Amino acid sequence: MKVIGCSIPRKDARDKVTGRAKYNHDITVGGTLYAVPRLAEYAHAAIKNIRTVAALKVEGVRAVLTGQDTPFLVGEVLEDRPPLAHGRVLYWGEPVALVVADSEEKARLAASLIDIDYEPLPVVNSIDEALKPNAPLIHPDVDRYTILNHPVYPKSHTNIADHVHVRKGPTDPLWPQCDVVIESRSVLPQIDHMAMETRSATVEILPGGRVLVHSTTQAPFAVQKMLAHYFQLDQGQVVVMAPLVGGAFGGKAAVQLEILAYLASRAVGGQMVSVVNSREQDFAMSPVGTGLDAHFRLGARDDGKILAAEITYRLDIGAYTDSAPRIARAIAAQCTGPYAVDNVKCDVLCVYTNHTYTTAFRGFGHMPMTFAIERAIEKLADALKMDSLALRLMNAIRPGQSSPTKARLTASNVGDLPKALNAMAKLIEWNGGKVMKVGPHLIRVQGIASFWKTSSSPPDAVSGAVITMNKDGTVNLSIGAVECGPGTKTTAAQILAEKLQMPVDRVFVHLDVNTEVDPEHWKTVASLSTYMVGKAVEEACKDLIRQLKNLAAIALKCSPSDLAVAGEKVFLRDDPQVMVRFSDIAHGYRFPEGDTIGGQRIARGSFVIRHLNLLDEETGEGRPGPGWTVGVQGVLLEVNTETFDYRVVKAASVIDAGKVLNPQGAKSVVMGGMCQGLSYATRESVVYGSDGTFLNRQMRSYRTVRMGEQPEQYLVEFVETPQIDAPFGARPLGEHGVLAMPAAVANALSRALGIEANQPPFVPESLWALAGGEKA
Amino acid sequence: MKSITGAYEGVFHINGQTRRMVVFPQDTLLSLLRGHAVSLSGAKPGCENGDCGACTVVLDGLPVKSCMKLAVESEDTAITTVEGLYDTEVPKQFLDKWAFQCGYCTSGFILVAYAMLLNTSRVNDAIITEWLRSNVCRCTGYQEIHEAVWAAANARGNGT
Numbered sequence: 031m032k033v034i035g036c037s038i039p040r041k042d043a044r045d046k047v048t049g050r051a052k053y054n055h056d057i058t059v060g061g062t063l064y065a066v067p068r069l070a071e072y073a074h075a076a077i078k079n080i081r082t083v084a085a086l087k088v089e090g091v092r093a094v095l096t097g098q099d100t101p102f103l104v105g106e107v108l109e110d111r112p113p114l115a116h117g118r119v120l121y122w123g124e125p126v127a128l129v130v131a132d133s134e135e136k137a138r139l140a141a142s143l144i145d146i147d148y149e150p151l152p153v154v155n156s157i158d159e160a161l162k163p164n165a166p167l168i169h170p171d172v173d174r175y176t177i178l179n180h181p182v183y184p185k186s187h188t189n190i191a192d193h194v195h196v197r198k199g200p201t202d203p204l205w206p207q208c209d210v211v212i213e214s215r216s217v218l219p220q221i222d223h224m225a226m227e228t229r230s231a232t233v234e235i236l237p238g239g240r241v242l243v244h245s246t247t248q249a250p251f252a253v254q255k256m257l258a259h260y261f262q263l264d265q266g267q268v269v270v271m272a273p274l275v276g277g278a279f280g281g282k283a284a285v286q287l288e289i290l291a292y293l294a295s296r297a298v299g300g301q302m303v304s305v306v307n308s309r310e311q312d313f314a315m316s317p318v319g320t321g322l323d324a325h326f327r328l329g330a331r332d333d334g335k336i337l338a339a340e341i342t343y344r345l346d347i348g349a350y351t352d353s354a355p356r357i358a359r360a361i362a363a364q365c366t367g368p369y370a371v372d373n374v375k376c377d378v379l380c381v382y383t384n385h386t387y388t389t390a391f392r393g394f395g396h397m398p399m400t401f402a403i404e405r406a407i408e409k410l411a412d413a414l415k416m417d418s419l420a421l422r423l424m425n426a427i428r429p430g431q432s433s434p435t436k437a438r439l440t441a442s443n444v445g446d447l448p449k450a451l452n453a454m455a456k457l458i459e460w461n462g463g464k465v466m467k468v469g470p471h472l473i474r475v476q477g478i479a480s481f482w483k484t485s486s487s488p489p490d491a492v493s494g495a496v497i498t499m500n501k502d503g504t505v506n507l508s509i510g511a512v513e514c515g516p517g518t519k520t521t522a523a524q525i526l527a528e529k530l531q532m533p534v535d536r537v538f539v540h541l542d543v544n545t546e547v548d549p550e551h552w553k554t555v556a557s558l559s560t561y562m563v564g565k566a567v568e569e570a571c572k573d574l575i576r577q578l579k580n581l582a583a584i585a586l587k588c589s590p591s592d593l594a595v596a597g598e599k600v601f602l603r604d605d606p607q608v609m610v611r612f613s614d615i616a617h618g619y620r621f622p623e624g625d626t627i628g629g630q631r632i633a634r635g636s637f638v639i640r641h642l643n644l645l646d647e648e649t650g651e652g653r654p655g656p657g658w659t660v661g662v663q664g665v666l667l668e669v670n671t672e673t674f675d676y677r678v679v680k681a682a683s684v685i686d687a688g689k690v691l692n693p694q695g696a697k698s699v700v701m702g703g704m705c706q707g708l709s710y711a712t713r714e715s716v717v718y719g720s721d722g723t724f725l726n727r728q729m730r731s732y733r734t735v736r737m738g739e740q741p742e743q744y745l746v747e748f749v750e751t752p753q754i755d756a757p758f759g760a761r762p763l764g765e766h767g768v769l770a771m772p773a774a775v776a777n778a779l780s781r782a783l784g785i786e787a788n789q790p791p792f793v794p795e796s797l798w799a800l801a802g803g804e805k806a
Numbered sequence: 807m808k809s810i811t812g813a814y815e816g817v818f819h820i821n822g823q824t825r826r827m828v829v830f831p832q833d834t835l836l837s838l839l840r841g842h843a844v845s846l847s848g849a850k851p852g853c854e855n856g857d858c859g860a861c862t863v864v865l866d867g868l869p870v871k872s873c874m875k876l877a878v879e880s881e882d883t884a885i886t887t888v889e890g891l892y893d894t895e896v897p898k899q900f901l902d903k904w905a906f907q908c909g910y911c912t913s914g915f916i917l918v919a920y921a922m923l924l925n926t927s928r929v930n931d932a933i934i935t936e937w938l939r940s941n942v943c944r945c946t947g948y949q950e951i952h953e954a955v956w957a958a959a960n961a962r963g964n965g966t
Contacts, residue, residue: 046909049848276910
């Protein structure tokens, strides 16, 4: 029996390709009311007056809520966000009022009839504007907000929501020893998750006190805790149900609509109310991914050894913090990229702007971070006149070294970046990034970039698994991780099947999540589900095997230690024909006389990551995750030097996966990430007008890669350096395909055109301008 | 051209079944299909303005974004949804080639591919791109979808 390492078809496959898989808003209940928010039409303005009379007159309208009805602040880390704007609006698209009506159409009509007087205020439209000495303060009370989850260090009388420090060895004494010093600045825009399914939430408050929530969330247990906290409920009262999720990419880890739906339901006596984001709302009102302005100073010896790094990362977090302080710490902890640098000074700032607020985004800040690092590395290679792959190889992080926050690195926790770099050189036939002429005005050029990432999860994040047995010997598996797309549920079933040595198609995994019956899984984020859920499943399997052996030992009149489990049987190790089947003992063992002992086999496993801690306030010292995933990505571009148009001929990834649990699944997730990363590099950006208006809030103006725009060829390879404490040695893989693609594209374009391509997305016009515009 | 003002009883042919249903002028085909009377939720709302293709269905052999079509306009046409393609070649190949992840855009892609095969005797890469660029997938690298469509074309004899 071998399940791990095989391309087991996904458990959700047949339902998905037949259109029968159910997502959150596929099942609607007659009589459900709809709540529609009225969005701010200013990026920064005082609300002078809200008149709701006309809205209330619309037939079918049941309630209209404004900020006055919701006088409290919410936040995952820092409580700085009103569910509906209080007094001022801080971003274009912020919800200002909420209409509850019998139908979505009526609610939408009524929302448009709400009459709001605004007094426009100066708009903080960029990080630079936010940090000017006399910048308008977006949160004048930033130092008086409640901190829900330490740490976060807001700076009073500034637009700085948080500041994270990394101090590893002094940098000042090192600069004179450096033969080469480079400086590099990269600027990346906010981007949108644009999951195909927009966010939605339905809440019903039952008279008995239970609150039923149906949501597109990837963090149902976070929704449960947030609602319980803000509405003074026992956590057990709040039942959150998360069915299959239609793409998430971090954007559905934030809790927003669930709070609005709760408020709406409460306003109408607890009736069932749905809030369903329109696409425009999903873009502008719900959180997007952070923008970044990064500055690097790198110094190296002439042989390429990097001696010192001074780095500033300034994040455009938009109007509210949400998970930004955690993202800032994730960036801080990996701030040098996967390179050994003994002397590091790094500052990460969360900067408030009048932009849409931001949240987790595939890679948790590591995609923009990697971009900035890899552009600096490339510039250093140029200054040293060194092959950039050789420079990466020389400085690649290795076991025995330490991370920027002084976490000790081992072969188990950090993997083998040099091996991945060498594999990449072969895979794309690395030529040092030389420009190859392939036609008049047509050149081909390669670009590579490396990455690393760990979870940066809270030290107390938990996961669990419950296995119940059916009478026929099949097993049911219940876990708290949501299926957002990568096949998490199937991986969990594979781990169970391998541990029990039973066919995976006899393992039935609960595809939805219900907080009332499924054990908690912290959040389906950080690519951690396979590790955390997997560990819990392994524990549950041990428990089940122990239970099965104990009962079988009675039936077979032997000691449990004489027994082994495989093929849905428990048998004597030395004489497998002496055995009982799972079906004989799943619901207790029945003696020939008819009397029965035992009962249903119900097993459980529980897991919490050990030895993590919060980063030190002054030095950043601390251990941010259980292990790192390292990898290298590359592209071969064909660039037209006359039109500045280009296409991706090849896109390649080599990732240290530890152990590939499901080859086809792993390849698919990495390829999908690569495509998304190329999409960011080549076309995606939230565009704000000079007044802070979110301009491109439709899929026709926020363009993503479509069929025919993907690379001509994807090359995906894995190296396997086991992470010893992980299930079967597997490292996290879910987010990573995206991480270094934009950097690889920028590195290739920079070489192709002799420019510094440091500001994605790269469209022909911006490349033309960088190459000298009309002068070119 | 049909003109209706209030509740209207129409006859709809969905996946080979005829249904008599009451629709209103503002109802889109997407809302009709997903509503309680029909409950075929394979067609998904993704943008509701024709940008993403997640709501695609096939009307008289041609792909149509059902969010852009009024329900009443689709009376007396043969409507095929993803549920109507159960056990046919295109979904089978999407399954075999892992041409989905979250699955939300999948029905739309399957229906465009199905319509392409109905209308094209010999497909090639350019034709596949031309037909399938109407839709957006955010999870896959498109390569898997491309392979699934080719495999379906070959199985149906539309290959090259």
